[in-house]
Amino acid sequence: MINTVECHTHGEQEETFVCQHLAGALSTGEKVGFFWSGGPRGDAWCSACEEVRVREGGATGDWNERSEAFASIKLLCGACYDRLRAQHGI
Numbered sequence: 001m002i003n004t005v006e007c008h009t010h011g012e013q014e015e016t017f018v019c020q021h022l023a024g025a026l027s028t029g030e031k032v033g034f035f036w037s038g039g040p041r042g043d044a045w046c047s048a049c050e051e052v053r054v055r056e057g058g059a060t061g062d063w064n065e066r067s068e069a070f071a072s073i074k075l076l077c078g079a080c081y082d083r084l085r086a087q088h089g090i
């Protein structure tokens with residue numbers, strides 16, 4: 001059972017989650033770095049968020065309130081997610 005989201009461009013799609021910077025990069029076409037939690041469409045975040053995640057989470061790299069606030073994860077449609085990943089050459 002997957003949750004879906006209605007995208008203006010792609011219609012009904014699988015729900016995915018990315019940091020606010022990646023969500024912004026979708027319209028600018030910029031490369032901001034692409035890290036994700038694994039799986040075909042795992043939650044994704046940018047280089048800046050990765051830096052904060054490692055600084056805050058140490059060796060385990062766990063997210064905490066500060067790194068999550070910095071990432072400010074946004075909901076994105078699966079097709080937009082795929083486009084964003086391709087934009088970063090992944």
Ligand SMILES: [Zn+2]
Pocket residue numbers: 019020021022045046047048049050070071
């Ligand atoms: Zn980010």
Ligand SMILES: [Zn+2]
Pocket residue numbers: 007008009010011013077078079080081
């Ligand atoms: Zn879309």
